[in-house]
Amino acid sequence: MSAITNYDLFEELYAFIENPNNDINATIKEFGGSSFYIPSYKTTIRNDEIIEKYKQNLGQTGYVKKLAREYDLSEAQVYAITKDVREPGLF
Structure with missing residues (x-):
């Protein structure tokens, strides 16, 4: 639960x-x-959208930069949002 x-x-x-x-x-x-x-939009819908788009385009060169431009974020922010996808935890 x-x-x-x-x-x-x-x-x-x-x-x-x-x-x-x-x-x-x-x-x-x-x-x-x-x-x-x-x-807030950013902590629910926006971040979920970014994570889903990132998953669908894994391995595509320059995709983080594209997401950063699309959502008006820095590349560092996109990396922070997608960290769990890129570096899954042990648990």
Whole structure:
């Protein structure tokens, strides 16, 4: 069983609010008093996109540079984001 992340909690809130049977009162009853962190684009979607594109293009010369330009990042930032793909841990 994996730990529940802020992203998981945000998905639960979003699904609850999206349900037409839940009004503002139901939302307050369910989530009132809670503190929510809404995940940033860069730490969820953008980094996942970069990792997937990197995996699909492993071994392609100059691809890190291309990703850096595409996402307006430095090559060092792309290397940091893709570190786990390039250097898998033991566990």
